[in-house]
Amino acid sequence: MRFDGVWFRYGRRADWTLREVDASIEPGSTVVVLGRNGAGKSTLLQLAAGVLRPSRGLVRDRPPVVGWVPERFPADQAFTAGDYLRRMASLRGGAADEWIERLLLTEHTGTRLSDLSKGTAQKVGLAQALIARPGLLILDEPWEGLDSVARTLIPEIVAEVTAEGGMVLVSDHRGEIAGLPDAIHWQVSDGLVSPASAPAAPSSGEVVIEVKVRRDAASQAVARLKAEGHQILDVRDIAVSQPQQGRSGPAWTSTPGGSPGREVGGGS
Ligand SMILES: Nc1ncnc2c1ncn2[C@@H]1O[C@H](COP(=O)(O)OP(=O)(O)OP(=O)(O)O)[C@@H](O)[C@H]1O
Numbered sequence: 001m002r003f004d005g006v007w008f009r010y011g012r013r014a015d016w017t018l019r020e021v022d023a024s025i026e027p028g029s030t031v032v033v034l035g036r037n038g039a040g041k042s043t044l045l046q047l048a049a050g051v052l053r054p055s056r057g058l059v060r061d062r063p064p065v066v067g068w069v070p071e072r073f074p075a076d077q078a079f080t081a082g083d084y085l086r087r088m089a090s091l092r093g094g095a096a097d098e099w100i101e102r103l104l105l106t107e108h109t110g111t112r113l114s115d116l117s118k119g120t121a122q123k124v125g126l127a128q129a130l131i132a133r134p135g136l137l138i139l140d141e142p143w144e145g146l147d148s149v150a151r152t153l154i155p156e157i158v159a160e161v162t163a164e165g166g167m168v169l170v171s172d173h174r175g176e177i178a179g180l181p182d183a184i185h186w187q188v189s190d191g192l193v194s195p196a197s198a199p200a201a202p203s204s205g206e207v208v209i210e211v212k213v214r215r216d217a218a219s220q221a222v223a224r225l226k227a228e229g230h231q232i233l234d235v236r237d238i239a240v241s242q243p244q245q246g247r248s249g250p251a252w253t254s255t256p257g258g259s260p261g262r263e264v265g266g267g268s
Pocket residue numbers: 010017035036037038039040041042043044071173
């Protein structure tokens with residue numbers, strides 16, 4: 001599949017979000033899209049999925065079956081998780097039950113989509129993208145909100161899709177998915193997409209903890225953590241970043257490891 005001179009902006013008078021993207025993905029390969037918050041990773045993925053159309057240029061040779069897992073799976077539909085996945089299976093041709101079991105969704109099949117937790121909704125989003133084996137699987141920040149079991153499944157699923165000649169396009173703003181073997185990396189920066197080297201694998205002596213603090217104490221908390229040698233990976237304003245989900249997730253993330261590192265979320 002190929003981005004052929006693709007330009008994109010969200011309105012005729014808006015600034016260009018992406019400029020002159022020329023890049024291709026080969027069958028059987030995985031591309032990890034890196035870039036800071038707001039760089040244009042989701043936009044690039046939606047152009048690949050065909051959810052957005054280029055303002056200029058073309059996306060060529062998109063496979064007929066595309067599985068797209070958006071960053072936030074839209075859970076505001078009146079179905080239960082089970083009904084939704086079975087309907088998707090009958091529309092697309094495929095079996096829902098395999099993915100319900102594999103993603104440990106059985107106990108949630110009777111729950112309405114709107115009542116699912118963020119992580120479970122993400123798993124339903126993943127299941128719907130896999131019901132019909134995709135020639136192109138697009139995962140927008142798939143690690144966000146997933147429990148540890150589901151996290152370990154993602155590399156497995158990626159390997160299965162590529163082993164059958166499918167392509168996988170994954171975005172990652174924290175550089176967390178260095179673990180995908182043989183992945184090619186693209187960097188989105190200043191509207192341009194360029195080849196990049198893989199981010200350094202996290203050192204084994206480090207863990208990620210998520211910490212929520214009061215908004216008025218945020219700068220002080222960041223400064224203190226930095227002064228102690230921790231790495232700030234992400235800063236999110238819950239009210240601004242997740243308004244429609246009513247999500248009460250963490251606002252701050254840091255890595256206590258003592259090693260001064262690249263500030264991923266803050267812009268590099
Ligand atoms: N529907 C939209 N209408 C107008 N502007 C948008 C829309 N969606 C995204 N943008 C803007 O386009 C730019 C790129 O957004 P995009 O979501 O592609 O970035 P991203 O790299 O995926 O960020 P993140 O890591 O935070 O998800 C941002 O400035 C964003 O505010």
